[in-house]
Amino acid sequence: MATTTAPQLTAKTYKSEVHNDWCPGCGDFGIVIALQMALAKLQITPHNVAVVSGIGCSGKTPHYMGTYGFHTLHGRVLPSVTGLKLANHRLTVIGVGGDGDGYGIGVGHFVSGGRRNLDFTYLVFNNDVYALTKGQASPTIEKGKKTKSMADSSIVEAINPVALALASGYTFIARGYALEVKYLANLIAQAIQHRGSALVDIFQTCPTYNDLHSKSWYEGKDSGQPRLYKLDESDYDPVVHDPNDRAEVAQKKAQALLKSEEPSGRLPLGVFYQLEVPTYEDCLREKGVLGHEPQARLGAVFQRDIQPLLDRLA
């Protein structure tokens, strides 16, 4: 849980002094600013936040944050988040990674991380390409498409992150757009506040390698109609109001799935699905495994009495 202090924290508080080496115009700038704004909005003390990344351009995010920062391994954002969160469940733990990281090499962890329902937030910087290795096809590139960085067009189906998250058991599923920073900041804040596994899939423009899904494409300059629209501007209600009502859960999942595959080709932003159920930590607490204090601060574990266990072996 977040610790709050007097409201003096601004987005700048969460910025580090490190020189940023993302390409000029990269969508990642929007995401990191949105994350800083979200933390400021929630007034979470920087030392109670840990940002945990994988490998790739997005992997550098922790360095640009003025919080605890862990730049881990390719595809291992969620195992890393899980270990850290179990060591100290009071931390606000935010995983960040690319689409290749989360939906490609780390997809097994993506599924298991979701169904465990640990209280974390996971931001996926989704730009359809492996940018840091110069733009190969990622799991989210559409079948038949070819960016200028690809040698040939893709012949495999794209992953649908929202559908995958629904099937995996994420209890908060949202989508943002890197260039709508305020809106994204608000989504990230909601994801942080959600108790449980929260995914925010973020359309991120890559001006260097992805010429297909550019700013003007998202704005619909080619078709005359913006591709993006906001779910919260309609009567769409993503929230499961009675988690014990299996029919409602199924209905809310079904509508989220339909929204993620809209035949018009329009792309909704906003919260697709939200369900409040006990988290992994809650379940551990109920079993008496986790206490109120984080594991990392439990001095008592060093005073454990193993004599009763040895007595049983005598």
Add this chain to the structure above:
Amino acid sequence: MSAPTFSWMIGGPQGSGINLGAEILARVMSRLGYYVFGNIEYHSNIKGKHSYYRLRAADRPVHSHIEEVHLLTALDEETLIGDLYHEFPGHRGHVEQVAPGGGILLEPDRVEGVRRRLDGRDVHLYVIPYGEAVHQALSLAGKGGQAHEYRIMNNTAAIGASAALLGVPFDPLAEVILSGFHGKARRVGETNVHCARFAYEYAQKEFKDLRFKLPPKPRRARDDKQIMLKGTQAVAIAKLKAGCGLQTYYPISPATDESVYLEGQQSQYNLVVLQTEDEVSAIDAAVMAAHGGVRASTSTSGPGFALMPEGLGFSAITEAPGPVVVNYQRGGPSTGLPTRHEQGDLRFALHAGQGDIPRIVIAPGDLSECFYDTFDSFNYADRYQVPVILLLDKHLAAMYATVPRFDTSGLKIDRGELFDPAQRDGRYYRYRFTESGISPRALPGQAGGIFWTTTDEHDQVGHITEGIGNRLTMMRKRMGKLELVEKEIPDEKKFALYGSPQAPIRVVSWGSTKGAILDALGRLDPEGKRYAFLQIRFLQPFPAKQLQALLRGAQKIVCLESNYSAQLAGVLREKTDIRADHKVLKYDGQPFSEDEVVAALEATEAGAGEEVLVSEGKVVSAATYGPEQVDKLVELKEKSGKMAPPMVPLPPGYNR
């Protein structure tokens, strides 16, 4: 005749409860004051395949099994004559292992086949219908006539009859049986006691004395604080004692028992046990938990360890305080022999991962060392901020033996250098260059301690840099910690010499071979003058200088280990330039017996070549032994006629 050491074996199809039965008898022997050593052999299978459990009891500590069996207790035909129902049988049963004057406890319909195999040898056949004892016990519980439904209880009858033949009093047996049943299950326990009693009384009445008895006067006083446990338990209990806060695992034989034991203690001891989706996740979560401030560990076997090298590098370059990684080696490569023994991962543990990784690799040799080395590993992880690998194996994991109760009085927790906000001198750098190479670590959540870390090369703050001066300094900082380990950790934790330092022959080994070597040397050379045994516990950093000194002046050096390529002998040569005169190897999936070590050492004295291969109790020819055994078993099968595969006893209600 009373042997100085008594060897009992029970065999049956998996799922018939031979391990439960054997462990009951082992605990009875221990309670009576004997030193007991037990080990189990089993297949990667749930029900039906052949499994057997050996117990050795003596009036002095014993650390290994012997080849001969004084009483063989058979729950099925395969235990007696082998798996002759396969196109290529895998074994010939255990009848031929029974010592002259020994006995076999078996059911009536199996006598003929066994007599043929014995071919007139002096072995008693103790024929007992287990179902009869089961029937009588069920009758007392009002379930008479259902014996065929309760064949699962045959093991209890077999233990009862075995106890009678060994001359063990009944009361302690009844106590140990009952101790396994609590609450409502108590009545089931009582039925089991009755079943054991009927078989016990039957054996007392019907069977002539077995010539072998348990050593008549156990030397051990009953109150000398022995406990009886397995390697997985010793490691698990040490983790609890060390304050481990997160254990991660993915199910794998033979490591899982440790994590399952810890899962059973989660609530009592505030330990989180996380079952992950794979071993990649298991180690990475443990690395981050260590950064997060808890002591973290993961346990696995070779195929799981094969997924962990990236986590070792992750830990090393980010200077995480751990995790402690326990690898219970099993027969490789790949899936290999999932439930069998091998020490084939030494080279892998030393080198796993890209680039230069500072790591500590420790191989405990017995159950006590499993406990103390595991405890110490967490201190090393915290103090040196490196991953620590404990190399155990299936033999250590599953052996069940009496050991002195662990002495926890001298165990101290050392969390290494921690960031103290009060002592802060300027800005906090997680990777500050220090004289020792160790930088005080902050724990996430700590005010003033914000740090960054990355698996890229980084500067003192923890940000990415490819600067040359920084790279050189960081490489030396990380790798230099091993020199600190060499300097600070006392030699007695790193190696041990048993026997005279002047002995002409030095046997060098590592890990679980220790037990068989100690027992063998006790037999070959009770004075400890001809042979000395050098046990290496620290494989990284390798105590090269000390070993050079200890091996100086040896007439002959014999390396002994359970793998194909003599991995320790190779490491010894690489680090010390000392070449072993003989490499005694065993890679058939079974641990060394005392007899095999004796046979191998005798062979080295009788002019054997550089490589000495042992299997099935003797020194064998590497080129021909395997194919010959395969042919012999096929021949045996063709001679013996048709054999039915074993019947697996199912739970009551399924045996229609």
